[in-house]
Amino acid sequence: MSIMTEVTIFVLAAFVGFEVISKVPTTLHTPLMSQTNAIHGIVMLGGLIVVGYANDPLEYVIGTIAIAFGAINIVGGFMVTDRMLGMFSKKPKPKADADGKGGK
């Protein structure tokens, strides 16, 4: 992929980001920040790639820590967002949902 193709993708993605997030209700700022936070955990892919061509002990350590950091970012980010949003979707039926404790 040429550098200009990458720049094209970058610019278009920036506009998509602006469009998608505009006019979010304040109510959802915290979960949304948490969710986008989880998405940048995608940098873990970089860790997976660089550890593949790591060839000395320091690079092994750097790569492994990068993967661990990325995994914390991804797993923690999505789970915590899910917990927060779970608070919103709880239905005001105090008795009925006692047994249906929500799958996984």
Next chain:
Amino acid sequence: MSPLAVLEPGGDAATALYIVAFSLFILGVRRGTHPTTAKQGNMIAAVGMAVAVVTTLLLDGIGNWGLIAIGLGVGTTIGVVASIRVQMTEMPQMVALYNGVGGGAVALIAWSEIRHGISLGGDIPLEELIPTLFAAVVGSVSFWGSNIAFAKLQDLIPTRPLAVPGQQVINAVLLIGIVAACVDIAVNNGDPSQALFIGILVAAAVLGNLVVLPIGGADMPVVISLLNAFTGLSAAAAGFALHNVALIVAGTLVGSSGTILTMEMATAMNRSVGNVLFAGFGGAPAAGAGTGEERPHVSIGAQDAAIKLAYADSVVIVPGYGLAVAQAQHAIKEVADELEKRGVTVNYAIHPVAGRMPGHMNVLLAEADVPYEQLKEMDEINPEMPRTDVAVVVGANDVTNPAAKNDPDSPIAGMPIIEVDQAQQVIVIKRSLSPGFAGIDNDLFYEPNTSMLFADAKQAAADIAAEIQQL
């Protein structure tokens, strides 16, 4: 290399799968903008992430599986345990921490890339080297800045602004030094110096600390959001360096959406982002507030408060971070239930920055099963205030301070507030008269129609609920 290597890096199949992944991210974030679809949206984005990770693991050239397993295992375990243990009140610092590790990962990957380039004999093409340097600097700033933000919110270090004399100058010198070192590495890309690169990482780390330390606790959410955007951009830069389209799109998406969120938050606080970053707001007037003699105020007990509330027609509850700290959301809900049984109309007034982050209070009240319809935004509730019999302020402070409207010299002048001073009567439940995050005295406490109930929010709410029951 890898036993699984079935996809060629940059090949059509891998790229197609990455396109699926980032499309799911965009759909997921889009659904995240409505309360009813947000949970589903988060799930969609998570599936996108799974697609991206699996695709990468299938790439030719992926190796050192033992290390990958260790990294994934340790990271996943920490992530799972931390997100199950965290209290809803601690959400802002949790986001800060996750953001920090993301930035840290970016910086480490950049370092590894540079080492790899040097081991191949230098001559790293500029179109890879420049994004790598950018990723290293921004990732490092984000890592350290987020950790400071976390430490401040977790009360590990003082939330008051900590400024070094000549702060701005030191920051400027560091920034110029970093840029100069980057230029040096880029110019000498035939034989880049690793020592200089490590110097850049360290200088960026110091800069990250120095930029966030002087910012007060109240502004921390804006900072976290900004650092979130930074980490996104640094991830996109890493994508340029590694020619990985998933990283570019996802990182950019977070960068631009994070920027919007940051500006919206700053607007809600009536501040500019620059002002948040450089004003060292939230500490200067503290001395004045502390030394002044005690001003006259009215203090009442739970029984009086219960009587005022029970015989009102309409009550507005103004929750703040103090409510969250005291875990009083359930007790407050009980008070509201008792009042509603007696036919009193109860609403909640949510300031845009109530809690410690926009939307944080909504999460906490939702946790206590407060119906969504009763949560009124500031612009909706303020016109109702003069017709409100009793406004109950629970653990909120600065966001109710009439000085924001009346005193142009106040540090919070112009900040939008919940106009509780317009209500017929005000009850403030608070442990003491101490100032809030902004570090200034609240004029509301000394208004003639304000009664102070000095107590822990949870205990006070429980007492009031019990008293109302007996009336």
